[in-house]
Amino acid sequence: MSRSDPAAPEPYAYDATGQVARRTRARFEYQDECVALRCIANLLSDQVREILVEWSTDYLVGLSDGRIELVSVKHREPDQPDWKQHEVFQILLGLFRVWRGSQEDCVSVFESNRPVTSTLLKSLTPARVATGLTGSGKTASGLVVDEAEAARFMADVVLDQPALPNRGHITAIGVSDLGAVLTLTDRDPRLAEHCYRELLGRIAATGTERPPTAEDRIGRLVGAVGDLRSRRAPHTSRHRLRMADLRDLVFATYDEATRRSSRPLAPPTDWTPTPEPWTGGDEIRIGDSVFLLHDPVRTEVAPDRSWQRHQARARQLEPVGRDVWLTGLVTHRGDHAAAALRTERTLYERHPELPDLVAADDGALAVMVPDRAIPVCDLYGQGDTPMSQFLLFQLLRGLPSLSRGLGVLHRLGRAHRELRPGSLLALPDRSLRLRDLGLAARPAVAGEGPADYRAPEQQRPAFTSPGPATDVYQLAAVLYHLATGQPAGQLPPEPSAVWPDLPRELDGPLLAALATSQESRPDLTSFVTTLASIGEGAA
The missing domain is CATH 3.30.200 (Phosphorylase Kinase; domain 1)
Known part of the structure; x- marks a missing residue:
């Protein structure tokens, strides 16, 4: 089936000539601050390369791994009810048009201070989404969407993001988050509000006026996706926020404010020459x-x-x-x-x-390092190919021994947060041990942890802090990768569907541990006990 709608226009080109926002930007101050939160969460990480601001109710994120996110932001007033199904379908319709127009080349994210309820999320089956996008009568969209295309679309949609702050709280949270960034870089957080105003001003200056028609909006966004993908700059350079530039802006604003202060907020420090790096044989x-x-x-x-x-x-x-x-x-x-x-x-x-x-x-x-201990990646592989059933069941039987070290961290309210095949050690009796404490002693920053095993909350810890459930997710992601030969990624299919030789008993526990919400994941003990019983049953 063709990925383009027969009625759709020719490929879009980005054109915002003369559209730098001035008249109606005040309407989008809340959305500007949502963009600011995303920028702040990534100032100290390399996960996000740049953000392209349109009218802030919709903005594009260029991730460092080459993926593009289209983020749609909506605010719900306190007296408004939860999102209804027909409202969600209207949101999905706009995201779908961009997704289809960009040749299925972007991930669509919906964010709101009032998240979509879990009941409504569960009702969004591919068949129902296909019907909702097509519409009927007065709500007919003019699109033809079958169930297979709807399933592909929903695999690229994220609807269960943590709630954004309310309008009355978002500024205080933004200042607080930026203060944490200043603290992490050994700067005084008392200047966070001043730096936040400068950051917000830069975001507002790059936004554009919202086009008057839906078709114009879709066309602009599709063209912007293409420009971000090809990294062409001429039409979009005025609207791009590069993380490196924003980091420089914040730190330069801080330094200038410190220089203007009659009394330094923090004592000056001296930089020492960079030492020689460690190398093997030293x-x-x-x-x-x-x-x-x-x-x-x-x-x-x-x-x-x-x-x-x-x-x-x-x-x-x-x-x-x-x-x-x-x-x-x-x-x-x-x-x-x-x-x-x-x-x-x-x-x-x-x-x-x-x-x-x-x-x-x-x-x-x-x-x-315990005597004769072997990194899991050396014994069980790197996930390049699926594991043999013998090795898989052996690995599953060794999982409960991990509770010894991880359990201590969890009881202290900490988490390893950097679990990967190389950070786990297999002993001669095939029990497992931690090689180190990972990130347990360090504050959470956006984009932390290994890319293939990064939990959703590690992408944006300013909204939801990583914790013990993060380790459950990472451990499940490691097992999924080693068992199937493919990283789990977002909304992973059942492991047995990826590699038919796997027992179907693994599907439920692994997918439960890979849930987007931390609250939906099992605790560590029950997770490893369940998987070990599968391994024992095959012995």
Whole structure:
């Protein structure tokens, strides 16, 4: 079936000549602040490349992995009822026209301060959506949509986003979120309101007037999707918000306000030269111990380059020979990252269920790798091809042993948040252990965690904080990937539909753990117990 509607116009071209907004921008102040929240949530991450602002009730997000999101924002007043089905179909119709016009090349996201109810979400089957998009009588859309196309569309639609703040609260939340960004970069959050006004002004200046007709609006959005996809700039450069530029704007605004202040808000700090990076074969001293680094070395640099974090496997040379996992931190400015490392050290010292601390000082720590432990990625694969049933059931039987370490973090209100095949260790008896604490000691930032296993709440922690349910999601995503040979992604199909050799008993538990909502996921103990019983039953 053709992906284009026979009645649709020729491919759209973006044209907003003379449309930079001035007259009716005040109508969209709430939507501008919604865009601001999305920008703030990504100032310190590399998940979002740029945002193209149209009239803020609709805006486009260019993700770093090449995907395009079309976000539709709607506000509901307190005295208005929940969204009705016919209203949701009107929203879906606009998103569908852009999705179809862009050759099914964008993800559609609906956001509101009043989310769509779970009952209504469950009723949106492909057949009902196809009927709703086609319409009848006075509501006929003129489109022909069959059930298969509706199913493809709904696979690219996200309707269960966390609720946006209400109109009366959104400014305070935006200032608070930006204050958290300033704190994370060792700046004084008292200037957050000033920086927020500058950021909001930039967003309003890039928006355009809302076109008068639905057809014009659809055409503009389809053309904008194409421009973002090809990264052509001539028609859309005035309306793009690049995350790197916004980060520079916020920090420059902060620096200028600090210079104008009669008394500095924070004492000046000196930057030190960037040290040589860790490489395999280097010898690293921590306290009285010496360690020989192995490749590969993971290096993470703060967005504002205020610190560097190195991690690698190593061999302890003095005083005894054993394998360890090293974490080293070099701070150039401020104490935020160093405080997280101190917290990590304290967690190791106080909780014997976590990896054993071998050595530590102010800038590095080493935890023991159990004897003959093998990373899960080396034993069970990277997910390039589906696992054999023998290895899958073996892996499932080892899952309950993970509760020992993760359970400690969860009881403390923390979560690992960086589970991946390489961060899990398989012991000779095929029980599993954590290699390290992941991000448990660090504040949540947008886009944190491994891309293939990132939970929805890690995309935008300003709205919903990651927690123990995040680890459940990540563990399920790892198992899904290893079992099927494909990452789960958004709205994953049943594992047995991807790889027919898998037992259907896996479908329910894995999909439940991969639910978008944290509240809908099972707790860790019940999840791993259920999967282990499947593994035991096949033994």
